[in-house]
Amino acid sequence: MRFKVLLIDDEPGALEGMQLWINWEELGFDICGTCANGAEGLKLMASLAPDLVVTDVHMPLMDGLEMIGEWQKNGNKAISFAIVSGYSEFEYARKAMRYGIAHYLLKPIEAEEASHVLREIYRELLHEAEKQQWSSIASREEQVSKIRQLLGHSPAPDRDGPDGLEPLSASRDAWNICLVQTEPTSYAELRGIASSLVEQQSAMFLIDLDKNRFGIVLGYSPDDGQEDPALRMLADLSARFAGHRVFMAVGSPEQSIMRLASCYSTAEEAIKHKFYDPDYAGVISYESVDNRKLEYRYASIRLVDSVMEAFNLLNAAGYQDTIAAEAERFRNLRLAPETVKKTVIHLMYKMKEYMEESGEQASDVLAKYDVSALADSVMNLNDLFDLLLNFGLECIDLLSREQARKSQGIIQEINEYIREHYREGLTIKKLAERFYLHPVYLGQLLMKKNGVGFNEWVHNLRIEEATRLLRLNQYKNSEIAERVGYVNYSQFLKQFEKRLGMSPNEYKNRN
Incomplete structure (x- = not known):
């Protein structure tokens, strides 16, 4: 020294x-x-x-x-x-x-x-x-302890706060608190950066709050409308946090430190609005969002159903469109961030469970996403929905490749079954239930393999058999229609003429 x-x-x-x-x-x-x-x-x-x-x-x-x-x-x-x-x-x-x-x-x-x-x-x-350093540390610790009492008890305006804070309160014209919310993994590092700056100020105090949140209590005295150095320090602190996901918000200022609980309450409200800010940098103030209320009522069942429907169908484009539309809807509604986060976590857990049932190959994808850590994470709307989008798309891609691999062996078996049972009242739904596949996915497989949809494929097989029976000249046309699976002769006639360009009688006469 x-x-x-x-x-x-x-x-x-x-x-x-x-x-x-x-x-x-x-x-x-x-x-x-x-x-x-x-x-x-x-x-x-x-x-x-x-x-x-x-x-x-x-x-x-x-x-x-x-x-x-x-x-x-x-x-x-x-x-x-x-x-x-x-x-x-x-x-x-x-x-x-x-x-x-x-x-x-x-x-x-x-x-x-x-x-x-x-x-x-x-x-x-x-x-x-x-001696002075230890005395100063002891004095600050005592003040911090009393400030904690203020934040914990929310005293009324005319009620005395903890003894000993009156001189400190009178030393500045205004008091406020800046809430800083960080990722749990970066809390210690960012708190250290903040502490080094706060300790240089005589009317600023760092207060530990939740496991990934701390508060900076600041007293200041604006001079002729000029910004106080304490407030400029917050901007400097935000700049030092660059590269980290951090939310910072200040409440509505009060003239006395005894009203700090009110500042804290408004700062808590303001920090929720950082969720809709596309940039993590900067400090949001309560005054800037006072007239923008958050919506807390939301029925998540519609979103869950829409997302899971696209997910189950392995419809990547549909899944992506649903996520983008819902993110925009949340932004317009200004839905409370905790509600949005709970909905996203619920969706990711549902998809995670689906993936776990699909087999061990899903473990590589699931290992990349720690859904349990999302509750305490600091993420804005864009990043949260990007996470949901990427998670779903990776899962859909893995499931699609897995089903494509399995389908190579099963599609031949399905076609053989159709050839044996096309005369019956066979439907894509019944076929899907038999082979444990989703009807839409099964239809896509058959289209890819046969070049035509399921119904067209069944009609082709029926008319092919009908021409064989017509050449035998042993049955009436109505009997042939029934034998190949049509209960309605007019439908048989329509499908026959559609494929051969002539009626069954004309075909019989030519052959």
Whole structure:
């Protein structure tokens, strides 16, 4: 630790000698200024705030002892003093003891003697600095403890808060709190950054709240409409958080720190609106969202049904459209973020359960997404729905590839079954139930394999068999229609003419 020293002597040679003959840097001091009389010394002490003043006794305008007495009476900082005097002034210099000055240097100054005295002064200054530091820490901790009480009990405007906060409250014209919500994994790092800045301010305090949230209590006194340094510090803090997902919000200011619970309540309301901010950077204020209310009523069943329908059908495009439409709907509704998050978590768990039932190959996809951590995460609407979209699309892609692999072996079996049973009242639904496939997916498989849809494929098989029976010339047309699976002759006639361009009788006559 280094201390600042101010040198005062009306003799230029003596002043220069003190600077050159003493190794101030080695002794732990930095010379912050020099002057030639007590009057000028008072001004420099006020502007430079030295820790130590080494001063001559006899000087023009104001001597050293007068200067010391004046400073001790009116100065705003405790300063250590060392007297420099000639031999003939020794007894006079000892009178300085009544000012509490225990150190003196005899002219002409000897470097070794001065070093001995200055080392002793350095130890005293270091001890006093440590005492002040611990005292300051204890005082801040006590204030933090009392501020916690304010946040926990929400006192009414006319009710006294914890004793001892009145002087602190009166030291600033306004008080507020900035809530900072972080990812649990980055909480310690970001809290450390905030703490290093807050500790430099006399009317700012860091309060630990929930497991991934802390508050910065700040007192400030705007001057002629200019922004207070404490408020600028919040902007600086937000810039330092760049690259992290962080929500920051300040409440509505109050004139007294005793009303801090009110600030906290409005900051909590404001921070919810960061969910709809596309950028994590910046600090949102309650005043900017006071007229924008959040909606808490929402029936999630419609969204869940729509999403799961597209998911079950392995309809990636439909799934993507549903997610995009619902995100826009939430944005327009200004739905409370906790409601949106619960809905997304519910959906992801449903898809996760579906994937787990599909087999071990799903584990790689599921391992990438920790759904259980979402509840405490800091995510805006865009990122949350991107997560939901990517999760669903990866699941659909995996399931599609898995079903495509399995379908290669089963599609031939399905076609053989259709050939054996096309005369019956076969439907895509019955076929899907038999082979444990979704009807839409089964229809897609048959289209890909046969080049035509299921119904067309069944009609083709029936008419193909009908032409064979017509060539035998053993049955009536109505009997043939019934034998190939038509209960309605007109339907048989329609499908026959559609495929062959002639009636069954014309076909029979030609063959």
